[in-house]
Amino acid sequence: MSGDFLALAQPGVQKLSPYVPGKPVDELARELGIDPARIIKLASNENPMGASPRALRAINDALAELTRYPDGNGFELKQRLSQACGVQPQQVTLGNGSNDILEIVARAYLAPGLNAVFSEHAFAIYPIVTQAVGATAHIARAKNWGHDLPTMLAAIDSNTRVVFIANPNNPTGTWFGPSALADFLAQVPRDVLVVLDEAYIEYAEGAELPDGLDFLSAYPNLLVSRTFSKAYGLASLRVGYALSSPVVADVLNRVRQPFNVNSLALAAACAALDDVDYVAQSRQLNEAGMQQLEEGLGRMGLDWIPSKANFIAVDLGREAASVYEGLLREGVIVRPVGGYGMPDHLRVSIGLPAENSRFLEALSKVLARG
Numbered sequence: 001m002s003g004d005f006l007a008l009a010q011p012g013v014q015k016l017s018p019y020v021p022g023k024p025v026d027e028l029a030r031e032l033g034i035d036p037a038r039i040i041k042l043a044s045n046e047n048p049m050g051a052s053p054r055a056l057r058a059i060n061d062a063l064a065e066l067t068r069y070p071d072g073n074g075f076e077l078k079q080r081l082s083q084a085c086g087v088q089p090q091q092v093t094l095g096n097g098s099n100d101i102l103e104i105v106a107r108a109y110l111a112p113g114l115n116a117v118f119s120e121h122a123f124a125i126y127p128i129v130t131q132a133v134g135a136t137a138h139i140a141r142a143k144n145w146g147h148d149l150p151t152m153l154a155a156i157d158s159n160t161r162v163v164f165i166a167n168p169n170n171p172t173g174t175w176f177g178p179s180a181l182a183d184f185l186a187q188v189p190r191d192v193l194v195v196l197d198e199a200y201i202e203y204a205e206g207a208e209l210p211d212g213l214d215f216l217s218a219y220p221n222l223l224v225s226r227t228f229s230k231a232y233g234l235a236s237l238r239v240g241y242a243l244s245s246p247v248v249a250d251v252l253n254r255v256r257q258p259f260n261v262n263s264l265a266l267a268a269a270c271a272a273l274d275d276v277d278y279v280a281q282s283r284q285l286n287e288a289g290m291q292q293l294e295e296g297l298g299r300m301g302l303d304w305i306p307s308k309a310n311f312i313a314v315d316l317g318r319e320a321a322s323v324y325e326g327l328l329r330e331g332v333i334v335r336p337v338g339g340y341g342m343p344d345h346l347r348v349s350i351g352l353p354a355e356n357s358r359f360l361e362a363l364s365k366v367l368a369r370g
């Protein structure tokens with residue numbers, strides 16, 4: 001007789017639903033028999049520009065060492081990041097994507113009997129990593145789809161060890177300003193780790209959003225997580241990082257897998273960090289694409305949540321699932337966000353101008369069918 005290996009899993013894990021990623025192009029092509037070349041994917045907040053040529057060259061150069069383990073300490077990338085971010089190398093933790101950072105934080109600081117605070121409509125990985133280690137989620141009500149920091153503060157209790165906050169947030173694109181963050185940090189108990197997830201921060205330059213790094217020296221309980229997956233265009237390589245106090249970095253380093261960032265990713269990330277033109281272009285393309293989508297949606301009489309990220313949540317004013325399916329049949333993949341408590345919205349990543357037009361045309365066609 002064999003054991004019931006679902007029942008034997010940790011209670012939090014038994015109740016988990018796996019993360020649902022954006023539908024891959026090849027999967028849709030297989031399912032509907034569509035030519036993959038005719039499909040566009042605006043579903044995973046990826047950079048539509050293609051990778052930086054400098055990153056591609058670095059990957060090519062690194063191929064010669066493929067039989068070797070990567071540098072487990074990521075020395076070179078940590079040096080570069082510490083210079084770019086104005087911190088000490090011992091304040092940097094590297095992750096296999098910033099998802100890895102979020103998971104390492106949960107494993108290091110959460111456990112049954114403890115809790116993490118995050119907002120309604122927050123990034124799906126926060127509940128997953130919290131539940132996976134048997135901790136409880138304290139979900140604070142959102143305000144106008146965004147994080148309501150005073151409500152999040154009120155959700156903190158003596159068993160709270162971590163607060164997860166994304167600025168801008170995914171999937172809403174909402175954001176808060178520097179004074180809101182300053183007020184929040186000043187009131188959070190010093191033994192609660194605030195994880196400020198800045199996965200999209202490069203798209204939001206300007207004074208409207210705080211730069212989490214400005215608060216690091218005053219708040220040893222602050223961790224800023226960032227990624228090379230979005231504005232740096234390296235999503236497939238999986239590389240992200242955390243900036244924190246050296247003590248928190250040391251704790252995370254104890255839990256981290258020894259070679260969590262591979263050598264191609266390390267080399268490409270160093271090169272991408274130097275390619276400031278690429279990031280500037282990503283930002284420009286995104287701004288223009290956001291405007292294009294807002295104008296197009298406005299012409300259709302649709303509403304959306306204003307966004308400072310590289311995607312926009314469109315309010316269809318009705319159940320979005322069938323529109324999502326209709327768009328798939330047009331060869332356009334976007335992201336349904338019913339699982340985030342937003343059944344009437346679809347999240348659309350900003351693409352190239354032609355992709356944005358294709359999406360708008362397909363949406364108008366699908367909506368016209370009723």
Ligand SMILES: Cc1ncc(COP(=O)(O)O)c(C=O)c1O
Pocket residue numbers: 044045096097098099100123166169170197199226227228229235238239240
């Ligand atoms: C808010 C937020 N944080 C973190 C991530 C994780 O990204 P990655 O693991 O590719 O760095 C994402 C990805 O979509 C995100 O939206």
